[in-house]
Amino acid sequence: MIGYNSYEDIKDFVNGNYTIIEGEVSEDFNSSNCVISEELASLNDLSLGDSITVLDTKNEKNAYELLITGIYKENTESSDNISKMFSNSANEIITNVNFIKTILSTNEDLSATITPTFILNNKENIDKFANEVKVKGLSEYYKVDDNIEEIESATNSIKNVKIFAFNFLVITLIIGGVVLIVINMINIRERKYEIGVLRTIGMKKTKLSFQFMIELLIICILSLSIGAGIGSFASVKVANNLLASEIANSKNEYSNINKNFGRSDDKDMNENNKSDSESIRSKFRVADISQVDTINAVVDFKILAELLGIGILLTILSSLASMISISKFSPLTILKERS
Amino acid sequence: MEQKKENKETLNLTNVSYRYKDADKDDYVLRNINYSFELGKIYAIKGKSGSGKTTLLSLISGLETKYEGSILYDDKNLKKIDLDTYRNTYTGIVFQSYNLLPHLTAVENIILSMDISKVKVDNKRSRAIELMKSVGLDESFANRRVLKLSGGEQQRIAIARSLSYNPNIILADEPTGNLDKDTEDEILKIFKTLAHKENKCVIIVTHSKNVCDNVDIVYELKRKNKVRDND
């Protein structure tokens, strides 16, 4: 006999090993109810709404009634049929923690395994949490377990994407820098005559270089803002589309899970007029986390400022190259080359 | 051959020799040039094509500094002063190939020079148009792109540009080379007025006999550097 106190903990239903074929897993985790397997029901000629009596093997005076609210079917085509034969999961009666507590309180000789689950909002808190429960009197027979590896393997792909994006950025910057220098050189070469004329009528090298740099900077800032504008616009669209499909996916997933518990979507809809996904999610504790359904801006100002900084730096660096060439040419040679 | 007392020597060339970097060791374009130029006078430098007139002008205008001998401007060695200021304030240069900025309009080219020289002019645009009128270009040319002007028109814009910041010395390389006799006379009149009325030093490189006949002093560039005094 296994007792739970939330839908979320009944892993077998969440991941679809079990699905309700009749009735439902009751939402009421306080009253005496249970779900049993199809096999158990048919072998004992039990059906929905029947009651089963549970007897305390150590004290037969203690008897408990359990109302059958649902019958489930096992979906796992598990390969180890032999182990199944011995453990016989079909004998499992799924009920709630409260019921088990009631049984335990009447007879101290009975034993049970308690597996409380805590959801932490930050993986940094795991150790602190483990210490805290020990300080607060958790017996040494208990062990604090976590699923950090599971979570990390899930977030690993995000980390890889991050590293890839960073490398990509660095390569882009290097190539961009080289291209900028080359373009600058070509620009200077093409405007040699202009430089020559300005120098012969007495414009200072420093002022001329500065002017070229300002020109480049204006172009750089202009193109950066156009790029960032288009980029953020496009990425908002893309991100929202991704998000929409992600939300649809999770909606789908949740409604599938709900079906496993024997709860249909429209039933929920009638019960409360919260939004679709919200009512589904509210059965789960994760519902506490608010769902993001639109993103307005992807480019934040810090990143924009960084981009601007990089752009300006690249511009200055690449115009240094042209400044050197400006100062090396003598105006006379430049003009002579032209004529 | 009378020398006016108030005329002050502004440029002095002593033993100036020059050869191009890639030329033979003995192949000097200019050899021991000793010229001097005074304010209030108009000069002509003549010589055959290839005799080194443009080269000499580029030395005087400070565009080339790797020469032997010395060039003094107001007793200061050109090799030791700020040549940018020298070019944008004290000398106005009219190049044989005009050297205007083709993508700017006529007026913009002139204003650009005024901007660079930091000369104090109340209304640069009207001053530019005034200068254009003085070289025979009416206002309709003001906003035309230089690229769309004839050679003679461009030459006159270049002259107007060189006068725009009121320099002491005007160096002009064949300034009337593309002009008819009437316009040439007009330009000559402007140069003469500048020299005689405004006490400028005007140096004109020319082939034209008409120009040589109308200046105060003619220098002739030859490989032997013969000097002839016309005054």
Ligand SMILES: Nc1ncnc2c1ncn2[C@@H]1O[C@H](COP(=O)(O)OP(=O)(O)OP(=O)(O)O)[C@@H](O)[C@H]1O
């Ligand atoms: N950059 C250069 N490198 C080498 N030799 C040059 C260079 N520029 C000019 N020369 C040579 O120097 C000599 C003088 O040239 P310059 O342009 O001063 O002549 P010029 O008197 O102005 O002739 P023109 O009347 O045709 O304008 C010529 O023989 C020319 O070939």
Ligand SMILES: [Mg+2]
């Ligand atoms: Mg010449």
